[in-house]
Amino acid sequence: xxxxxxxxxxxxxxxxxxxxxxxxxxxxxxxxxxxxxxxxxxxxxxxxxxxxxxxxxxxxxxxxxxxxxxxxxxxxxxxxxxxxxxxxxxxxxxxxxxxxxxxxxxxxxxxxxxxxxxxxxxxxxxxxxxxxxxxxxxxxxxxxxxxxxxxx
Numbered sequence: 001x002x003x004x005x006x007x008x009x010x011x012x013x014x015x016x017x018x019x020x021x022x023x024x025x026x027x028x029x030x031x032x033x034x035x036x037x038x039x040x041x042x043x044x045x046x047x048x049x050x051x052x053x054x055x056x057x058x059x060x061x062x063x064x065x066x067x068x069x070x071x072x073x074x075x076x077x078x079x080x081x082x083x084x085x086x087x088x089x090x091x092x093x094x095x096x097x098x099x100x101x102x103x104x105x106x107x108x109x110x111x112x113x114x115x116x117x118x119x120x121x122x123x124x125x126x127x128x129x130x131x132x133x134x135x136x137x138x139x140x141x142x143x144x145x146x147x148x149x150x151x152x
Contacts, residue, residue: 004071013074014067015084019047023067027109029075034114036072040064042102055101058128061108061136062092065126068110069142087142090121095138099130106130112140120144 004010004026011021022040029036043049048056066089074084102108112126121143128136 004075010071013078013084014070015074015086021067022047022064023071023110024107026071026075029072031076031079034072036068036075036112038064038068038071038110040102040108040110042104042106042108044104049104053101055103055106058097058099058102058136059095061097061102061110061128062089062095062138062140064108064110064128065112065124065138065140066142068112068126069122069124069140072112072114073144085144087122087144090141090143093139093141095136097136098133099135102130102135108135115139 004013007021007024010023010026014021014023023038024041025039027037027039042056044051046056048060050057070084070087073087077084109129110126112124114122115125116123124140126138126140127134
């Protein structure tokens with residue numbers, strides 16, 4: 001398994017760059033199960049870090065899940081020699097948060113699994129843990145497009 005443990009390597013599979021490249025590493029993925037585990041280190045220099053709460057608001061977790069979905073798609077495309085596809089979030093459903101903040105100096109562990117695909121519309125279940133505690137869950141509906149300008 002090729003390693004993706006730097007922001008630079010992750011940008012090869014996720015079409016985000018600069019500060020909007022949020023994932024720190026891909027821990028594991030399984031195309032058979034259509035799932036991926038990623039991580040984000042929460043630090044004062046992180047995008048969305050709020051010094052007033054000494055962390056990142058937990059609602060940002062849906063973007064961590066979305067970028068993890070993009071990483072899974074990008075990894076799969078890479079096996080076929082394709083560039084990462086652009087995807088759009090159509091909806092985030094049943095988002096629950098058991099804590100208000102990802103605290104500084106912690107690591108958010110993100111897990112997403114594809115649960116349904118209908119052509120280019122794809123649904124994923126996701127959760128984020130801190131240690132062994134689930135702090136956020138969501139169902140994310142996405143659409144993959146080849147040409148973001150035309151929406152196809």
